[in-house]
Amino acid sequence: xxxxxxxxxxxxxxxxxxxxxxxxxxxxxxxxxxxxxxxxxxxxxxxxxxxxxxxxxxxxxxxxxxxxxxxxxxxxxxxxxxxxxxxxxxxxxxxxxxxxxxxxxxxxxxxxxxxxxxxxxxxxxxxxxxxxxxxxxxxxxxxxxxxxxxxxxxxxxxxxxxxxxxxxxxxxxxxxxxxxxxxxxxxxxxxxxxxxxxxxxxxxxxxxxxxxxxxxxxxxxxxxx
Amino acid sequence: xxxxxxxxxxxxxxxxxxxxxxxxxxxxxxxxxxxxxxxxxxxxxxxxxxxxxxxxxxxxxxxxxxxxxxxxxxxxxxxxxxxxxxxxx
Numbered sequence: 001x002x003x004x005x006x007x008x009x010x011x012x013x014x015x016x017x018x019x020x021x022x023x024x025x026x027x028x029x030x031x032x033x034x035x036x037x038x039x040x041x042x043x044x045x046x047x048x049x050x051x052x053x054x055x056x057x058x059x060x061x062x063x064x065x066x067x068x069x070x071x072x073x074x075x076x077x078x079x080x081x082x083x084x085x086x087x088x089x090x091x092x093x094x095x096x097x098x099x100x101x102x103x104x105x106x107x108x109x110x111x112x113x114x115x116x117x118x119x120x121x122x123x124x125x126x127x128x129x130x131x132x133x134x135x136x137x138x139x140x141x142x143x144x145x146x147x148x149x150x151x152x153x154x155x156x157x158x159x160x161x162x163x164x165x166x167x168x169x170x171x172x173x174x175x176x177x178x179x180x181x182x183x184x185x186x187x188x189x190x191x192x193x194x195x196x197x198x199x200x201x202x203x204x205x206x207x208x209x210x211x212x213x214x215x216x217x218x219x220x221x222x223x224x225x
Numbered sequence: 226x227x228x229x230x231x232x233x234x235x236x237x238x239x240x241x242x243x244x245x246x247x248x249x250x251x252x253x254x255x256x257x258x259x260x261x262x263x264x265x266x267x268x269x270x271x272x273x274x275x276x277x278x279x280x281x282x283x284x285x286x287x288x289x290x291x292x293x294x295x296x297x298x299x300x301x302x303x304x305x306x307x308x309x310x311x312x313x314x
Contacts, residue, residue, distance in 0.1 A: 044310035088256035200241040214239035
């Protein structure tokens with residue numbers, strides 16, 4: 001612990017992973033203060049970068065949000081100190097918590113006034129493509145496109161569960177952050193990611209069974225993945 | 226439905242794998258991946274499922290991009306100060 005780094009005009013000790021763990025495990029005040037500075041910086045940086053989520057908030061509200069996120073991340077880091085495996089720098093590991101908390105808060109702010117029920121209960125399914133209305137296309141290609149669109153609609157309407165359809169509509173079509181649906185449904189990110197994963201697999205497999213390869217469909221519409 | 230929504234769905238479906246990382250697994254691997262990347266290594270070779278998860282999950286991708294930027298600035302000795310960040314909010 002010899003080299004020093006300057007942050008916020010103060011001098012902070014540069015610690016190895018072992019030094020961080022030992023100091024924090026011992027309740028060392030200087031290490032706690034330094035860690036708090038790291039996570040506050042990460043929270044402020046994240047909110048500054050996430051203007052598309054929090055552009056409507058004023059400087060004071062954003063500053064307070066960053067402080068709250070820093071405090072929450074600090075508590076989470078200290079609680080999970082025993083799970084740090086040393087596969088990264090301790091500070092990068094700590095940043096991950098602060099960034100996660102700050103983005104959760106930023107997305108919550110962005111979507112607070114949006115009715116997710118309205119989005120989740122919509123009924124929109126794919127019906128058109130980049131080439132779908134092109135009258136210059138040869139009839140065979142147009143027929144293939146129509147067949148592909150029908151297969152996709154059929155997969156969504158008849159092979160996905162109601163929950164999968166809602167999630168697909170919100171997260172893939174309307175780009176609602178997964179966290180917001182998690183919050184709305186009182187679920188967790190892993191469970192909803194799995195639900196989407198299963199929906200994608202079903203879609204892919206259904207299209208395959210109908211003789212379509214997803215890459216080929218994208219090609220068909222001039223949108224190669 | 227707009228063209229972009231249709232294509233977005235197909236692109237996600239085309240990159241779907243039988244086995245994918247969960248968001249928690251992605252969170253756990255993220256700092257290691259970022260450190261390797263910032264150090265100039267090629268972590269996508271060692272941790273291909275991490276990159277695949279990011280293609281599918283916008284929230285994890287946003288977190289990864291932010292942590293990577295922070296770590297990169299730190300490695301270059303250009304970390305923003307708290308005062309500067311507060312002023313720029």
